[in-house]
Amino acid sequence: MGRDASAAPPASPAGKTLASARYLAEHLHEAPVLILACVNTEGATAGLTMGASIYPAVQNILLAAGGLGIGSTLTTIHRFRNQQVKDLLGIPREVEPAALIPLGYPLGKFGRPPRKPLGEVAYVDRWGQPPAWSHDRSPLSHEPIR
Numbered sequence: 001m002g003r004d005a006s007a008a009p010p011a012s013p014a015g016k017t018l019a020s021a022r023y024l025a026e027h028l029h030e031a032p033v034l035i036l037a038c039v040n041t042e043g044a045t046a047g048l049t050m051g052a053s054i055y056p057a058v059q060n061i062l063l064a065a066g067g068l069g070i071g072s073t074l075t076t077i078h079r080f081r082n083q084q085v086k087d088l089l090g091i092p093r094e095v096e097p098a099a100l101i102p103l104g105y106p107l108g109k110f111g112r113p114p115r116k117p118l119g120e121v122a123y124v125d126r127w128g129q130p131p132a133w134s135h136d137r138s139p140l141s142h143e144p145i146r
């Protein structure tokens with residue numbers, strides 16, 4: 001989502017994502033479980049490489065939940081009130097909450113989310129060069145690669 005997503009028309013992809021994010025923010029407290037995945041910064045400034053220490057674990061939680069039929073999503077919405085969250089939970093200064101993951105059994109349909117064609121998200125040899133075999137393939141396609 002771009003920086004000006006709040007100006008996006010409601011029916012556009014960015015507008016739909018924004019509406020979905022708003023809904024999640026307003027209903028987050030209804031999730032039966034909220035996992036707050038934290039990283040120990042040991043006093044260093046948190047950045048991309050530090051994220052690499054925690055987001056794989058977050059992804060594993062998302063995959064495991066999906067495998068059990070439990071709905072989950074990665075959010076960073078707590079960052080808007082980060083210090084309040086830390087104070088509330090007694091989280092030490094050197095520990096940073098990296099992701100807030102709501103878990104719950106889905107109320108509605110729970111299927112595969114839409115994905116961009118593979119050639120738009122994966123390149124070969126050079127940025128922007130789609131793999132020759134990526135034509136019309138979704139990253140979730142089960143068709144064999146030829």
Ligand SMILES: Cc1cc2nc3c(=O)[nH]c(=O)nc-3n(C[C@H](O)[C@H](O)[C@H](O)COP(=O)(O)O)c2cc1C
Pocket residue numbers: 020021022024025073074075076077078113114
């Ligand atoms: C680092 C990161 C932070 C995110 N934070 C939020 C968030 O705070 N609120 C939200 O609604 N979605 C957030 N998302 C988006 C969702 O986790 C999810 O990826 C998005 O809704 C696409 O859903 P899909 O996987 O079902 O297509 C975040 C995604 C990432 C990668």
